[in-house]
Amino acid sequence: xxxxxxxxxxxKWQSEWKKKGVYSAKDTxxxxxxxxxxxxxxxPSGNLxxxxxxxxxxxxxYARYIKARGYNVLSPIGFDAxxxxxENAAIKRGIHPRVWTxxxxxxxxxxxxxxxxxxDWSRMLITADPEYYRWTQWMFLELFRRGLAYxxxxxxxxxxxxxxxxxxxxxxxxxCERCGSxxxxxxxxxxxxxxxxxxxxxxxxxxxxxxxxxxxxxxRNWIGKSxxxxxxxxxxxxxxxxxxxxxxxxxxxxxxxLVLAPEHAxxxxxxxxxxxxxxxxxxxxxxxxxxxxxxxxxxxxxxxVLLQGIEATNxxxxxxxxxxxxxxxxxxxxxxxxxxxxxxxxxxFEFAKKFHMPIVSVxxxxxxxNEFYGGEGTLINSGKFTGMSSEQxxxxxxxxxxxxxxxxYRLRDWxxxxxxxxxxxxxxxxxxxxxxxxxxxxxxxxxxKLYSKGELLNPGWxxxxxxxxxxxxxNVKNYLPTEEGKSPLAHAQSFVNTTCPRxxxxxxxxxDTMDTFMCSSWYFLRYTDPHNNKTFxxxxxxxxxxxxxxxxxxxxxxxxxxxxxxxLTKALYDAKHLSFKEPFARLxxxxxxxxxxxxxxxxxxxxxxxxxxxxxxFGADVVRLYLCFMGPYEQGGAWQPGGIMGVERFLKRVxxxxxxxxxRSKLKTPLVVKQxxxxxxxxxxxxxxxxxxxxxxSALMICLRSFEEASYVEPELRAGFVQLLAPFAxxxxxxxxxxxxxxxxxISNEPWPAVRKQYLQNSQVSIVCQIxxxxxxxxxxxxxxxxxTVLTLARTNEGFQKYLLDQEVIRIIFVPDKILNLxxxxx
RNA sequence: GCUCAGGUGGCGGAAUUGGUAUACGCGCACGACUCAAAAUCGUGUGGGGUCUCCCAUGAGGGUUCAAGUCCCUCCCUGAGCACCA
Numbered sequence: 065x066x067x068x069x070x071x072x073x074x075x076k077w078q079s080e081w082k083k084k085g086v087y088s089a090k091d092t093x094x095x096x097x098x099x100x101x102x103x104x105x106x107x108p109s110g111n112l113x114x115x116x117x118x119x120x121x122x123x124x125x126y127a128r129y130i131k132a133r134g135y136n137v138l139s140p141i142g143f144d145a146x147x148x149x150x151e152n153a154a155i156k157r158g159i160h161p162r163v164w165t166x167x168x169x170x171x172x173x174x175x176x177x178x179x180x181x182x183x184d185w186s187r188m189l190i191t192a193d194p195e196y197y198r199w200t201q202w203m204f205l206e207l208f209r210r211g212l213a214y215x216x217x218x219x220x221x222x223x224x225x226x227x228x229x230x231x232x233x234x235x236x237x238x239x240c241e242r243c244g245s246x247x248x249x250x251x252x253x254x255x256x257x258x259x260x261x262x263x264x265x266x267x268x269x270x271x272x273x274x275x276x277x278x279x280x281x282x283x284r285n286w287i288g289k290s291x292x293x294x295x296x297x298x299x300x301x302x303x304x305x306x307x308x309x310x311x312x313x314x315x316x317x318x319x320x321x322l323v324l325a326p327e328h329a330x331x332x333x334x335x336x337x338x339x340x341x342x343x344x345x346x347x348x349x350x351x352x353x354x355x356x357x358x359x360x361x362x363x364x365x366x367x368x369v370l371l372q373g374i375e376a377t378n379x380x381x382x383x384x385x386x387x388x389x390x391x392x393x394x395x396x397x398x399x400x401x402x403x404x405x406x407x408x409x410x411x412x413f414e415f416a417k418k419f420h421m422p423i424v425s426v427x428x429x430x431x432x433x434n435e436f437y438g439g440e441g442t443l444i445n446s447g448k449f450t451g452m453s454s455e456q457x458x459x460x461x462x463x464x465x466x467x468x469x470x471x472x473y474r475l476r477d478w479x480x481x482x483x484x485x486x487x488x489x490x491x492x493x494x495x496x497x498x499x500x501x502x503x504x505x506x507x508x509x510x511x512x513k514l515y516s517k518g519e520l521l522n523p524g525w526x527x528x529x530x531x532x533x534x535x536x537x538x539n540v541k542n543y544l545p546t547e548e549g550k551s552p553l554a555h556a557q558s559f560v561n562t563t564c565p566r567x568x569x570x571x572x573x574x575x576d577t578m579d580t581f582m583c584s585s586w587y588f589l590r591y592t593d594p595h596n597n598k599t600f601x602x603x604x605x606x607x608x609x610x611x612x613x614x615x616x617x618x619x620x621x622x623x624x625x626x627x628x629x630x631x632l633t634k635a636l637y638d639a640k641h642l643s644f645k646e647p648f649a650r651l652x653x654x655x656x657x658x659x660x661x662x663x664x665x666x667x668x669x670x671x672x673x674x675x676x677x678x679x680x681x682f683g684a685d686v687v688r689l690y691l692c693f694m695g696p697y698e699q700g701g702a703w704q705p706g707g708i709m710g711v712e713r714f715l716k717r718v719x720x721x722x723x724x725x726x727x728r729s730k731l732k733t734p735l736v737v738k739q740x741x742x743x744x745x746x747x748x749x750x751x752x753x754x755x756x757x758x759x760x761x762s763a764l765m766i767c768l769r770s771f772e773e774a775s776y777v778e779p780e781l782r783a784g785f786v787q788l789l790a791p792f793a794x795x796x797x798x799x800x801x802x803x804x805x806x807x808x809x810x811i812s813n814e815p816w817p818a819v820r821k822q823y824l825q826n827s828q829v830s831i832v833c834q835i836x837x838x839x840x841x842x843x844x845x846x847x848x849x850x851x852x853t854v855l856t857l858a859r860t861n862e863g864f865q866k867y868l869l870d871q872e873v874i875r876i877i878f879v880p881d882k883i884l885n886l887x888x889x890x891x
Numbered sequence: 892g893c894u895c896a897g898g899u900g901g902c903g904g905a906a907u908u909g910g911u912a913u914a915c916g917c918g919c920a921c922g923a924c925u926c927a928a929a930a931u932c933g934u935g936u937g938g939g940g941u942c943u944c945c946c947a948u949g950a951g952g953g954u955u956c957a958a959g960u961c962c963c964u965c966c967c968u969g970a971g972c973a974c975c976a
Contacts, residue, residue, distance in 0.1 A: 237973095278895055278971085285894075285972060292976080310976060323976095360974065397975045404976085410892090411974050474975050619970080656970095693916070695903060699896090704903055710916045713931095747907095759905070762915040769915095832911045837957050839911060863943080877956050883910045885956055 070683035074795040078180060086810055087182040089138040091592075091608050099135035100609045101127040102588055102648075104617025104625070107144040107580075108168035109153070112175040114665070114673045114703065115618075118657050121688040122697055122757050123616040124181040128791035129752040130614075131182065132816040138609055140591040141176060141183045143169050145192035147580025148226060148242045151486035151543075161486040161543060165192060175676065180684050180794050182812065187594045191583035196590065197488035198534035199600040200583050204480075205491055205527050207635055208518035212258045213480075215522045219327075220479060221356075222250035227545035228483045229254055231579060232476045233286075233624045238356045247356060252549050255481040255490060255576065259631045263287050263473040265645075266630055275651040276698075282622045288474025293458070294399065295467040297322055297376040299330075299387070301337050306330065306376060306387070309398030309472055312408065314457035316380040316465065317446040318426035319403040320416070322387045323368065326351045327395035331371075339373035344389060351391045359391055366392050366415045379465035380447070390415065398472055410436050427454065478628065480579045483551045485543035487577030491528040491535045495564035495571040499524030514566065525574075529565045535573070551575040584625055585632040588612055588647060603643075612648045619653040626651070652755055655700020662702045673703050685793035686712045692757035692792055714765055715796060718789060721772055722782060723804045731776035735827065740770040741781050742823035748788045749816060757792075764789060783807060784817035833858045834885040835867045851878040858884055 659671025
């Protein structure tokens with residue numbers, strides 16, 4: 065009966081809030097600062113799971129608190145609707161991705177509404193809507209125009225199950241992030257975005273934002289900046305030198321051989337001079353067969369082949385050194401070639417031992433010849449550089465051999481094209497006439513004026529005119545991915561054939577779609593002005609809200625989404641579309657909720673907790689409160705099925721206490737109760753501000769207990785308590801506010817209760833009395849009592865004084881309001 | 892292997908940054924109400940003992956009047972990265 069009542073209350077207020085638009089955000093409110101509170105928008109997977117609740121419900125507690133602190137809060141929600149996960153799920157069920165996605169969105173909106181969050185539903189966006197992806201395409205074109213998008217044929221990560229290429233970030237342990245299939249390398253033409261141009265700024269601007277240090281570290285590691293030098297080694301009978309990248313130019317005198325990656329162009333170019341070509345070729349074939357997973361398996365022994373017939377010269381020593389090809393050298397990093405210094409590098413050491421290469425030690429600290437020494441030190445065996453420190457020698461030797469300082473990044477450009485149906489089409493066409501025109505410009509025409517930077521960079525690829533956006537995703541019947549590495553759109557003739565926006569001739573459309581991370585890289589901009597059809601968002605509106613004040617979402621996005629969004633923001637900043645360099649001023653991650661068995665929730669394990677059932681049984685307020693109370697928000701943990709009863713009891717006690725009419729007597733609220741209340745006001749606020757929801761709830765429980773035991777609690781305090789509860793249990797709080805408390809309006813519009821400083825300190829405090837550091841008594845004294853007073857009281861305390869008989873006090877430690885410690889020894 | 896979090900009762904977890912370890916909640920036990928049960932309320936609940944005490948915050952050392960908190964050595968769990976020269 066009671067539970068039905070709670071559900072009734074929730075429904076009632078939710079429909080009233082919706083009807084009256086209580087939570088719709090105005091772009092400016094006089095006298096209030098704007099606060100943009102954002103959660104990472106979900107993709108339409110089907111149903112809200114408990115993880116969504118854990119992300120969104122406590123985040124809403126924070127948003128409601130910020131609102132109560134006098135901010136004008138924007139808290140939007142939407143759907144990351146394009147992309148592989150939704151498409152794969154739809155295909156599995158034999159449903160069209162569009163049907164599947166929009167059906168899921170309807171379900172999830174209903175579920176989200178039951179959470180009772182302060183979302184401004186009028187701003188809801190769906191990235192698969194043409195009104196939205198029109199601007200995603202515009203974003204792509206903006207990057208294209210600025211020369212930040214380019215087409216390239218190269219080996220890419222190919223998921224044989226999803227039939228598409230993947231970005232580096234989407235390959236986890238050599239497997240597809242989405243379906244878990246082993247990723248293979250495939251030569252294919254694709255579009256990339258020059259995120260590497262921003263590598264340095266993506267590192268340095270991390271200093272501007274309030275993010276978890278862990279996330280910053282992960283981004284720095286992913287970008288992987290390292291400073292070193294490129295050094296050239298000349299080769300016998302070959303005009304070009306081999307260039308290597310090294311961070312340890314100081315060890316050049318210890319370099320006893322070179323290694324080329326199997327894909328290094330020189331291997332083929334030197335074919336004529338290589339005497340054992342058959343052996344080398346066999347090795348190349350063998351390497352190509354290996355998957356990335358096999359190639360990067362650290363446990364395996366190093367392999368490689370000596371290139372017979374050619375030699376390199378160590379530019380420092382002048383000595384001839386052999387050259388190997390080996391797959392422990394990666395083609396995509398640095399120059400694809402290394403100088404091997406076995407004495408001071410673990411991998412080279414391992415390889416040298418296997419292939420009996422000389423190991424020359426050039427750092428003094430290298431003591432044990434059976435091991436490598438990877439550290440720095442003073443140089444030996446290094447000609448005129450002997451005696452120098454590693455640090456000095458790095459520059460000196462680089463200079464001596466004519467090397468060049470260089471900074472390398474591990475970050476690769478962002479591969480954005482997908483050979484899949486369910487995404488925003490890349491708004492480009494290919495025009496053969498324009499290609500010829502660009503590649504063979506007639507002397508008098510100024511093709512640079514006719515074509516944008518992106519078009520000159522990618523001859524033949526022409527941007528669709530802005531007025532013709534969006535390039536609508538056709539509603540084709542055949543949306544299944546194809547084996548041959550082409551998007552299913554390639555078969556839609558009416559889509560493919562078009563005219564060139566520049567020359568008006570025949571042209572064909574790009575049929576790849578964009579990585580869904582492109583859609584999610586800018587959605588937070590759109591929320592500030594979601595219905596604008598002139599531009600992606602009005603500058604004034606963006607200025608009033610952005611950058612995002614608080615962004616809450618899963619840590620799994622630490623490198624993908626968060627890096628891409630930062631990149632796009634910087635590119636748009638450079639293009640003067642934005643006035644800020646970093647999109648998310650403050651970022652926090654919620655933890656992960658595991659199943660009751662402590663394992664990751666999954667249908668196959670049968671340990672999935674369904675929030676719908678919980679809400680039906682307990683109501684949203686109880687679920688919200690329990691998610692807050694479970695444990696530290698940023699830590700997460702296993703779902704404890706029993707504990708939810710505790711918060712349910714608490715809410716019932718709150719209701720019972722508030723509903724019960726206070727005695728009409730002239731009684732005063734006891735001082736200790738007032739003190740507890742005001743301390744609770746402060747603590748709950750401070751705790752929510754730090755996302756320490758569990759301790760905030762605990763404080764509310766303590767406060768209620770104190771109220772229940774009091775002879776009288778004045779109305780102001782009773783109402784104040786309900787206000788403290790309101791962010792956690794907004795429906796019950798509103799019901800009590802309008803009902804039993806007889807207050808007007810919406811409790812969510814009320815300011816946070818005031819703190820009265822005079823009550824923050826208890827008037828009586830407990831002082832622990834210790835003898836030699838051991839607790840022997842606890843005495844109650846007025847707050848602020850001085851040492852003499854406390855000492856006198858302690859000496860008269862029966863349990864305490866007996867320890868002082870026949871003892872000499874040699875030291876007294878006194879911390880006001882905390883502790884008294886007497887150090888004694890026998891007299 | 893490297894980096895970052897963590898390790899506190901039967902369980903989830905607190906601990907104002909060096910000052911009463913185990914707040915709050917779950918569970919459990921006993922009691923009240925009830926014919927009875929559920930619900931609710933009350934009391935108790937780290938371990939031990941010779942019951943004016945001793946021992947306990949992953950293990951072991953150290954600093955300090957005082958250590959969950961600081962330092963050193965090690966063990967375990969989780970997350971991320973991983974042949975990046």
